[in-house]
Amino acid sequence: MEGKLYLYNTLSRTKVEFKPIKPPFVGMYVCGPTVYGDAHLGHARPAITFDLLFRTLTALGYKVRYVRNITDVGHLEHDADEGEDKIAKKARLEQLEPMEVAQYYTNRYHHAMEKLNVLPPSIEPHASGHIPEQIKFVEKILDAGYAYISEGSVYFDVEKYNQKFHYGKLSGRNIEELLETTRELDGQTEKRRSIDFALWKKAAPEHIMRWESPWSDGFPGWHMECSAMATKYLGEEFDIHGGGMDLMFPHHECEIAQSTAALGHESVHYWVHNNMITINGQKMGKSLGNFITLDEFFNGTSHKNAEGKELIEKAYSPMTIRFFILQAHYRGTLDFSNEALQSAEKGLARLMEAYARLGKLTASDTTTVDVKDLRKKCEEAILDDLNTPIVISNLFEAAKAINTVADGKGKISKEDLEELRSTYKLFVEDILGLQVADSGNNGKLDSYKKAVDLLLNIRLEAKQNKDWATSDKIRNELTALGFNIKDKKDGFEWDL
RNA sequence: GGUACCUUGGCCGAGUGGUGAGGCACCAGUCUGCAAAACUGGGUACUGCAGUUCGAUUCUGCAAGGUACCUCCA
Incomplete structure (x- = not known):
């Protein structure tokens, strides 16, 4: 595939042409899961969205290094947990080693992703495996004068940073506003300003997950791993950083600040954010407790909500989930419902049946169906900020033509048939990543x-x-x- | 409270200043021994009000409803 790819860059709030720093190479970093629970439908969205981007870039001929992290050091919790590490908390409850918990959920995440036909990233770094890199990164920020040490912890000095750079450029916030609205949180007394954030946190005595550092036995701050690992594997400047919209603030904003403070310049050229999956119009999220895990979808396991109402009526195949997600544009919210999922299931079946029939068609000397511009239309759609709904609608249009020929009510020439087959292969399998059922040939x-x-x-x-x-x-x-x-x-x- | 965004037919979801993306559901027809599938046809959707315009679902303003972020979250 050839052509110019346009992506919506959150930094500029517009669609812009994608120009890699060093073609044909592309560096892409995407925020991966925190492995202290099973992946739910919400996790499938960024995984599939950036898998799609990965596949599209690859189809365009780019050599992509795709880095997706595993967050296994846990981060601070609010409320009663008072800074307790999430993974450590779960470990004590279940009498497991923290790393055992992390490994368990990492494995399960991998299995779920494999079922969804999400390609593995080029590098999948673990935060726990990059503590020295993170410590060095904190030191750089300290050396640059944008951080201060307070009672064994290190905090980022947002106000000072903002004098020279622009804190809030990604999420469109300004400091004055933040100073007014930020709540009282743990560590408030150690921090000079409420908006300052931790780069390194001293561990409380009961905190199991801890590492040595020049400042204290503790653990890296919320946003440190991404800055450190992205820099390590993709360089000080790289092309794309992706993640869910809910990470825009504070996570990505802080990442920009950290990296800019440490390196003296910005790192990321294109910030790409996928929107949320909603359920009854409300975001599906861990904290809201309204999530359905991917395994529950795959197995049709009973899942009751707080009112005791069943949320899923039946099992849905991984490809149905994938197709469901691809039928919506990645920047829009996507509302979950059984009705929507079942219509996706039927639509997918129709598309894949047409694809199977396409393989069995015999060519004629002429073409009576309209399949001319399929490739062009699909390319235009995918290059226009990954407009998969349009790609799919074009594939359905072609499916009608395929069925007409399969019914003997139309003809297709050898040339058009080959073109149609290669276009379908490219978009259905290579780019959308929809797996053909029972490809097994034993x-x-x-x-x-x-x-x-x-x-x-x-x-x-x-x-x-x-x-x-x-x-x-x-x-x-x-x-x-x-x-x-x-x-x-x-x-x-x-x-x- | 602050900031941003959204509101499309029964449902999900694209898109555009001027001939109704697509899927699902529904109705009718063709095909078929019947069924299924497939194909064909069938609905004038764009939250409301006002404005700009020859013309607005698309632009502007106001209103209503909803969502996200401001706290861990994909």
């Missing part, structure tokens, strides 16, 4: 398929003999077993 599966074909051929013979009783019996019983039988002009199609 002997057992083959025998099983042949057995079903055999039954249906017997039915075909019965039909030719107008033996409707036998014909219907075969169809009805196969249907009862979960098969879908579709009669064609001179044959049949089936799936499970």
